[in-house]
Amino acid sequence: MTLHRSSSWFLIASILAYAFAACGGDEDGNEAPERCSVLDQTGCAAGLACEEVEGGGPGCFAPVTLKGRVLDALEMAGLAGARVIARDANEAALSRVAVSGADGAYTLQVAARRDRDGKPVAASVTLRADASGYETFPRAPRVALPLDLATATGDPPRIETVATDIALLGLPDVAGLGTVSGAVVAERPGGTLVVAGGVTGAADVDGAFTVFNVPAGDHEVRGYAGGLQLAPAAATVRAGEETGGVLLNSLGAATAVVRGKVSIVNAPGGSETSVILVVKDTFVEATKRGEAPRGLRAGGVSGEFAIEGVPDGTYKVLAAFENDDLVRDPDTSIGGTEILEITIAGADHAVDATFKVTEALAVLSPGAEGLEEVSGTPELAWADDSSEGGYTVQVFDVFGDLVWEDLDVPEVNGGGEVRVTYGGPPLDAGMIYQFRATSMSKGQNPTPLSQTEDLKGVFVYR
Structure with a gap:
């Protein structure tokens, strides 16, 4: 069918009128007093999401969704009742919570900035998943693979890949554990790290949170996010029960600043690094790792750094x-090598911190490029440190428990690589492990020289 020119213009005008009306405009294409609201998600027709548009005002579009399954890592069966949220590069929540169904399947709608044609622009997001009786994902040394929203396909656009499937590891002992739930009552609460009894949860874009696997007893519940000061709340947790209605109310802006300096020495392979603040209650002493709240990170550091908006609390x-x-x-x-612990209490409080950083021992296998599958008796390999007098090597499980160590690995003459055969107890199928190697100086009282990186050397045993 051929349209006359007048009919064509009428059709185009009708389409434009619908588009503008959906976002609060009128039939003449003029901006109305109220356009659709990205923050409140109002002003769009049913089934559409209000999204930011590059170079223009917000518009209404079919939402981007992430689809996947949450699985039990040992059984590889679907896990029901897991809570999944999407986070941006700063770990701020981009979504509400999706709860997995009986088969572990979930569908998560995420905010996605659009170009002029309505296509999602490049943006990196990651997933966090929590479930009763299971270890939170991600938790170091496990890392979440980034998903690029620009790769969403279809109509409506979605991402469904192996990276949207999440395998959770069951906790070794769930007796005596309960749940705390509630809300962060503040502006832009999404991504707030909520800590209760050393266990964490994350608030979604509306501030709702659930913290699973909290030991029974009386706990102080605290929330941490860059720039946000929250009043703590009390919660009494009973085994097998949920303590709900816990509110973390805003006290206003957090204004404390942590300043310091990083000195990078003997490191031809790296010129910039990062500094993070880890909540003390989440810190695992054996593996020197923990959880950093949203926004409490300085990146691209080669000298002086500052982390602003630090809320009250104690951090590593x-x-x-x-x-x-x-x-x-x-x-x-030598000085500047210890892990500092700082306590922030009150506005405009600054703490100085100085660190020495050096080149890491390169991991060769397993886990040089990411999580690697291993079977049989693992052989652990890393690059030789030419000035060493020997090495130590340790293997931890994903919970931070030491599984095996060899504190007397001999030096390697002539450089190259160091290879050590695992000599500990049988490894559990489906469990995730990490090895950490440290080079030691020569002499009767050796001191550490360098180590493998904090998030490498990770493998799953099959």
Whole structure:
């Protein structure tokens, strides 16, 4: 059928009128007093989401969804009742919570900035999943694979790949554990890290949170997010029960600043690193790792750094924790190598911190490029440190428990690589492990020189 020119213009005008009306405009294409609201998700027709548009005002579009399954890592069966949220590169929530169904399947709608044609623009998001009786994902040394929203396909656009399937590891002992739930009552609460009894949950874009696997007893519940000061709340947890209605109310802006300096030495392979603040209650002493709240990170650090908007609390300050070819200098015989613990109390409080960072020992296998499957008796390999007098090597499970160690690995003459055969108890199928190697100086009282990176050397045993 051929349309006359007048009919064509009428059709185009009708389409434009619908588009503008959906976002609060009128039939003449003029902006109405109220356009659709990205924050409140109002002003769009049913089934559409209000999204930011590059170079223009917000518009209404078919939402981007992430589809996948939450699985029991040992049984590889669907896990019901898991809570999944999407987070941006700063770990701020981009979604409400999706709860997995009987087969573990979930569908998660995420906010996605659009170009002029309505296509999602490049943006990296990651997933977090929590479930009763299971270890939270991600938790170091496990990392979440980034998903690029620009890769969403179809109409409506969605992403469904192996990276949207999440395998959770069951906790070794769930007796005496309960649940805390409630809400963060503040502006833009999404991504707030909620801590109760050393266990964490994350608030969604509306502030709703659930913390699973909290030990029974009386606990102080605290929320942490950059720039946000929250009043703590009390909760009494009973085994097998949920303590609901816990509210973390805003006290206003957090204004404390943590300042310091990083000195990078003997590191031809790396020139910049990062510094993060880890909540003390989540810190695992054996593996020197923990959870950092949204926004409490300084990246691209080669000298001085500042982390602003730090809420009250006690933190461990970690430098070079991420995979950047660098590690915190482990040499305890010199200054600036210890892990600092700081307490923030009150506005405009600044703490100075200085760190020495050095080149990491390169991991060769397993886990050089990410989580790697291993079977049989693992052989652990890393690059030789030419100035060493020997090495130590340790293997931890994903919960941070030491499984095996060899504290007397001999030096390697002539450089190259170090290879050690695992000599501990049988490894559990489906369990995730990490090995950490440390080079030691020569002499009768050796000191540490360097280590493998905090998030490498990770493998799953099959």
